[in-house]
Amino acid sequence: MTEKQEKILQSALELFAKEGFHATSTSKVAKNACVSEGLIFRHFGNKEGLLSAILQLGENRIKALFVDIVMESDPKEVIRKAILMTSGIDKADYDFWKLQFKLKWELEVSSDKKMEPLKMALTNAFNKLGYEEPELEANLIILFIDGIGSAVLKGSELDSEEMMRFLIKKYNL
Amino acid sequence: MTEKQEKILQSALELFAKEGFHATSTSKVAKNACVSEGLIFRHFGNKEGLLSAILQLGENRIKALFVDIVMESDPKEVIRKAILMTSGIDKADYDFWKLQFKLKWELEVSSDKKMEPLKMALTNAFNKLGYEEPELEANLIILFIDGIGSAVLKGSELDSEEMMRFLIKKYNL
């Protein structure tokens, strides 16, 4: 991957996150990246190709976030780490995650599949801890993680750290 | 409001919800509504004006949904009704609510303010029931409602009815 190629990707990420995919023109991306507009199409084929490249990065990053949770053997620790998942994300990466959330709405891609390994790990954890309906408990945690993530990235006033602490207390973790 | 004016609003709602605001052109809206494109600008000024009109409808509808909850005096019933809030929405109104959720991301409008009365009612209810941290409990419920709504409107596989039943059981309501 060339230097300019990365610059295009970085600029697209920033602008797509800030303004949205459809509201961002390829000429804007090119200007922001200080390259000719044609170069975008040379490297990524079309605008959707550019988006796909970004989406692929997202897939990889989310997998990386899950690894630490899924590999954990202590069930209590699995749930704790899941709840705290979003606390670990760098502020410099906000654009990146914001885009991922935004695109779930803009492109109608279901996030169920991506969350599947996390759901399995949580279900298993709740099962080990003797909860009556482990799968529903897992769904609930995922709902909260997603909700907290959304709130933070949308710039809500919600104190995410306090919510996580509260949840951890609620589950005796 | 004229017949054609309503048709424009209806078409815009449908298309904005399906394709997104920026991805829907005014000419598409006009065609779908079987009116001349110019009429849109006569009545709504510009594309954003059309959006504002739709957004205003949303504000009113969400207030109507809240009334039944906020007016309830029995604290347990307040929480129960809040949890079940999304179960009452008509499938014919899916486009409408989908657009409201979509726009929260596309236009970066915080939904905190709209949710404020609901949060107050829930906080009060949890307080009456002797919960230690009523405000955080309220936040959690709102997070849940928002999450269920998102999941359903995004076409997730999540069984929302079962999740609601599960939560109601969890809170002994």
Add this chain to the structure above:
DNA sequence: CTTAATAGTGAGTAATCACTTGCAAAAGTA
């Protein structure tokens, strides 16, 4: 009936859209 306001149209507008093309500079590769 007259008049004025509103509702509605359809053919424009300049600007912008995603994308292409021709060509040159650079970088491998032998």
Add this chain to the structure above:
DNA sequence: TACTTTTGCAAGTGATTACTCACTATTAAG
């Protein structure tokens, strides 16, 4: 060195964008 491939740019392309304008049809009040 000579040749091929990749990288990059500038100047285009036709289509579409949000929006305007000149005009007509309809309505309603005096």
